Amino acid sequence: MGKRINVQKTYKLYIDGKFPRTESGRYIKWQDPKETTLVNVCRGSRKDFRNAVVAARKAASGWSCRTAYNRGQILYRIGEILEGRREQFMTELTLQGSTKKQAEKEIDQAIERLIYYAGWADKYVQVFSRVNPVAMPYFNFSFLESVGVVAAIAPDDISLLGSVSVLAPIIVGGNTAIMLASESRPLCAITFAEVIHTSDVPAGVVNILTGQRSELLDHFSSHMDVNAVVYCGNDPEEIELVQSNSALNVKRPVIYRGQNWSDKKMQGPYHILETQETKTTWHPVGV
Amino acid sequence: MLANKSMFSQTVDQVNVQERVARLFSRSIKKESKVAALNNILSMIDLTTLEGKDSPGKVRQLCYKAAHLHNQFPDLPKVAAVCVFPPMVPVAKKALRRTGIKVASVATAFPSGMSTLAAKLEEVKAVVGAGADEVDMVISRGAFLRGEYDRVGEEIAKVKETCCEVHLKVILETGELVTLDNVRIASILAMNSGADFIKTSTGKVFPAATPPVVLIMLEAIRDFYLQTGKKIGMKPAGGISKAKLAVQYLVMVRETLGQDWLCSELFRFGASSLANDVLMQITKQFTGVYQSTNYFSLD
Amino acid sequence: MNYKTDWVYNPAPESADHVRIQERYDLFINGKFIPSVKNAYFKTINPANENKLAQVAEAQKTDVGLAVRAAKKAYENIWSKMDPSERGKYIFRIARLIQERAREFAVIESLDGGKPIRESRDVDIPLAAAHFFYYAGWADKLEYAFPGRKTQPVGVAGQIIPWNFPLLMAAWKLAPALATGNTVVLKPAETTPLTAMKLAEIIQECELPPGVVNIVNGGGETGQALVEHPDVDKIAFTGSTEVGKFIMKTVAGTGKKYTLELGGKAANIIFEDAPLDQAVEGIITGIFFNQGHVCCAGSRLFVQESVAETVISKLKNRMETLIVGDPLDKNTDIGAINSKAQLDKIKMYVDIGQKEGGEIFQSSCNLPKKGYWHAPSLFTGVSQSHRVVQEEIFGPVLAIQSFRTVDEVIAKANNTPFGLSGGVWTDKGSKIFALSKAIRAGVIWANTFNKFDPSSPFGGYKESGLGREGGLEGLMPYVHLV
Structure with missing residues (x-):
């Protein structure tokens, strides 16, 4: 018997709950470090990004109005589905250059991080909101709200855990996201999109693009309908570009400079706070 | 045309009203503007005695004072009226003959209003017959708080009918209405039913006239005027004994209702000891020296 | 209604005898007053x-x-090493001295900035003292502010403040910075430097260690030098969105922390079931407080159609009773416009509004001949596409639109690049919660407007800024969490 011809996967973008190819028709040839496999990855364009922002904006109000309980359940669901797809991520992570042991650890951490943030869904507002004792007959309270649409540049050096660590605090807080996957390790970001797609996450809440950071960074940080931009990396010029572009519409730049995402310190409610706004409401107390 | 529905349904926010009052009361009234205000206040006073122990002698003393309190300063205006219980109307009427000072009488089972409508109307008829120029009635607060607005309104209308040309002041007894929302509703109800004046209190219930209550009533008067073109008068009563407070109320009138209401035809103070304090203040303005109550007669 | 009364209030000027203004003020650097190098x-x-x-x-x-x-x-030698409770005691001292000299500060604030003494006396100065008092207490309690983390000060804070609330903005900036262990270089606005110099006197009197607070006056170039200085670790800016964006660009890539309190064009929404007379008062406070020189001013008024006519007529009546004139008169409601440049800008917008077809109403007050003055004004017959509706005028000019449904007014309220504040007036509790959630702004005043308190966080969404000042949240920009 001859060797079976295996069915190769096409790695596409994830926009508005669908898996389109890039509108530009361009692709990047991606080869693993051992040069055993060659994959065509979509080279997402600024128009793909634009479409993703439209989808994210459309989904924003519905997602932020979901109950915290529901968002927590959905994040937990992502963790569940991820657990069930361990094998596929093992393959992709090792293909991307991790050892088996490293891959296993990364998958474990990714799942645990999702569960961790799922648990924060109905707590961070409690912990970080308050009643302010103003010196007037008013009831005054402050609580957190999602900032809106968040564009994120995922870390390049750690793909699955990086994607999870960046996305989870954004979406658990009611934001919608457009994430640019790791350029050097794009495979599991798209497979992670499939996980999200099957986890009751509404269309448009998470959008994932692959492509070239050097090309897309400018657009991610300059789009006027994006409320915050999360950057993971260590390139001073890129950081300056992101921060400078943020000035166009006063978007909130969040910079994670050369962080070790497998460190437990890289999870926590303060990461959720990075893409939250504090709203304060006053009301008189009388009869 | 009567007040429309939205005038009744408009609500009132207590804290904001208090803030508005504080702002109005922070006006600084000095020099000529103060003297002018004090003079005006004097002309707006309903000098009042409403006690169970009132006697003809006491009423005569009060009337004498009303007629002569400006002896020291002949240019000062006279008070607007003397306000007494029904049996004292003839006494006051006689004592105030040819002074230009009006006689007002409370009626309708003052202060509680707890009597039959027939008895109330009889009482009104009696005081009108005795020559009272003005009648101060009380509304049925029990009925009002039960939501029987129609009944309260009808009572006022009947009293007004009985009064004919005699001026009717309707006492809301705001201290028993509790909320400012109620004060507004009662004000509009009274104006709709024929009140010539609306008045805060009998003076027998605490709190009597409070600044927020007065402001709400003035605003209701303004809205009623804008709706109907009818100018209704206002009378805060009870607890107004200091000239300073009276000046502050005048500021409130000025900035809520404007020029037309700054006269005794449309604004009165129901008070027993205010006149003395106003006189003291006026004396201080003339002499430049702070005064003592010892120099002002008690009546 | 006839508000032209025979009874007019005599002038009631606040006494200025006790106020000392020197002929000349120098820079306050390292605890001393020194002239500039030039x-x-x-x-x-x-x-x-x-x-x-x-x-x-x-x-x-x-x-x-x-x-x-x-x-x-x-910072390095003294302030960051000092026992936090001692730091707090210095800040308490500042609060107390402001209270003691409150009237003097109020008079100078009104003289230098044009705001009515009623506001500087009752709002600006007491709130400034309260801010110092509030944050003083935080100095030794920071471990309770951020669960699970410890705090470290950031270093040297460069703070640039506007001319609309000179002393109060200095307090908003200085108090949290000092409480958290930072030292400060403060740049007051060019048109209103005096109360900051008076504050420098107080800081000397408090024996605050030299260099902890430094005050440098000047215009845009001075501010820029401060923003660009490599040893400044944090920028706090309150002012225009334009300058805020410039600052963001300038500090990009430097690693400096920053907070920005920028412009606004707040919607003040009046529903038919609102307490209308109080709402009218809220509209007045919303747009005419401090001559409308307020970033969170309720400059876009939305009135439900069924009550629009009533509300606008009440509003016009109320405007007729506003007293415009001498800022030092205790009865003045609306003082002078802060500068000629600002007056020109306001006039330009009033012009544009009329050219674009808006119908203007101005109260019939007499404006003084000398100085910079503008009558309280409102526009009707304007829509979202009018410039007076879109752009921040920063003056006593209100743009009024009517609306029919809740969805419509929410959409219009959010149809702006700004998001600093918003107002909702209704008697229905559930509607208040729905609206205050739906409006994308950092501060929602429900059945009130333009209220401030040191314990209450303040700051904007979108182009209205970044970060919060006031309250526990106001500590965050001045600490690193570790």
């Missing part, structure tokens, strides 16, 4: 009569450098 001065005037009040030293780049160096030295 010996340059600019004058500050009283906008109510255009009279000169004082000469103020203009800080050059070198001066800013000196101030930053003093701040850095004080």
